[in-house]
Amino acid sequence: MFDVILRACRHPILYSGVRRITTLTFKEKIHETGDIYSFIFTAANLPSWQAGQHSIFTIPARPVEGKTWRPFSVASSPHENEIRIGTIVSAEPSSFKHHLSTLNPGDKIRMFGPYGELYITKKMRHVVGVAGGIGITPFRSIIADLAKNPTDTKLTLIYSAREGQHAYRGDLEKWREQNPNIEIIYTTTPEEVNAELAKQVEAYKNDAHYLLSGPPKMIEALCSKLSESGIAKDHVLNDPFKGY
Numbered sequence: 001m002f003d004v005i006l007r008a009c010r011h012p013i014l015y016s017g018v019r020r021i022t023t024l025t026f027k028e029k030i031h032e033t034g035d036i037y038s039f040i041f042t043a044a045n046l047p048s049w050q051a052g053q054h055s056i057f058t059i060p061a062r063p064v065e066g067k068t069w070r071p072f073s074v075a076s077s078p079h080e081n082e083i084r085i086g087t088i089v090s091a092e093p094s095s096f097k098h099h100l101s102t103l104n105p106g107d108k109i110r111m112f113g114p115y116g117e118l119y120i121t122k123k124m125r126h127v128v129g130v131a132g133g134i135g136i137t138p139f140r141s142i143i144a145d146l147a148k149n150p151t152d153t154k155l156t157l158i159y160s161a162r163e164g165q166h167a168y169r170g171d172l173e174k175w176r177e178q179n180p181n182i183e184i185i186y187t188t189t190p191e192e193v194n195a196e197l198a199k200q201v202e203a204y205k206n207d208a209h210y211l212l213s214g215p216p217k218m219i220e221a222l223c224s225k226l227s228e229s230g231i232a233k234d235h236v237l238n239d240p241f242k243g244y
């Protein structure tokens with residue numbers, strides 16, 4: 001929470017989006033791979049957002065125990081006209097995820113946002129993305145958006161997940177074929193991620209911006225590596241998925 005407040009103080013406009021509250025209607029739950037599921041919601045009037053941003057979600061009609069809210073990246077892109085949450089639901093989920101997972105079509109939840117700084121701006125000529133596991137969610141949105149609205153920006157995404165557990169791979173490949181500026185490198189180990197990132201840093205240095213998303217430990221390690229390699233702080237944007 002302290003981290004979020006700090007970021008909001010640094011980027012008050014980007015974070016002011018959290019004040020926008022939208023009631024969402026649950027449409028369907030989709031099994032992606034392993035214990036990863038997508039939850040699809042619609043709304044009469046969806047707010048505008050930048051592909052890659054996240055929101056805070058609550059389920060007011062359910063008796064959620066403990067922390068009653070969770071931040072999730074919006075895994076859909078604005079043109080898909082729906083809100084998609086992609087998350088892990090384990091065999092013994094938290095109370096929040098139990099209630100998310102047992103929603104019935106038509107049930108309502110509440111969304112605060114979207115907001116946040118993990119998105120591609122016009123000044124970014126080359127973007128190197130790293131997604132660790134479920135950290136793929138903001139990149140699903142970003143890549144869908146780049147496929148629909150191609151720009152001159154080149155995106156190289158290093159997507160790391162356990163063998164056979166690369167969620168959304170079918171969608172990502174379809175969109176990659178629509179925009180030659182998108183490259184996706186699938187990896188399965190931290191060593192491969194480090195090696196692929198080192199190649200990108202060597203090739204693009206501070207001409208690139210680095211967008212990182214996934215477990216906090218992974219983000220911390222990658223930020224240190226980028227800093228040691230001389231990458232400027234303002235060329236690194238990250239969403240540590242606290243809770244993993």
Ligand SMILES: Cc1cc2nc3c(=O)[nH]c(=O)nc-3n(C[C@H](O)[C@H](O)[C@H](O)COP(=O)(O)OP(=O)(O)OC[C@H]3O[C@@H](n4cnc5c(N)ncnc54)[C@H](O)[C@@H]3O)c2cc1C
Nearest residue numbers: 054070071072073086087088094134137239240241242243
């Ligand atoms: C910007 C952002 C975007 C995110 N996007 C996604 C997404 O797209 N998909 C996704 O699955 N998850 C995402 N997360 C993480 C998500 O909010 C949940 O924390 C996560 O899914 C685990 O939820 P849970 O209910 O299973 O476990 P939880 O009950 O939330 O937590 C599991 C463990 O983590 C600890 N914990 C929880 N929150 C914090 C915190 N803030 N700081 C320190 N420790 C904590 C708990 O004490 C517990 O031990 C995102 C987080 C952030 C900050």
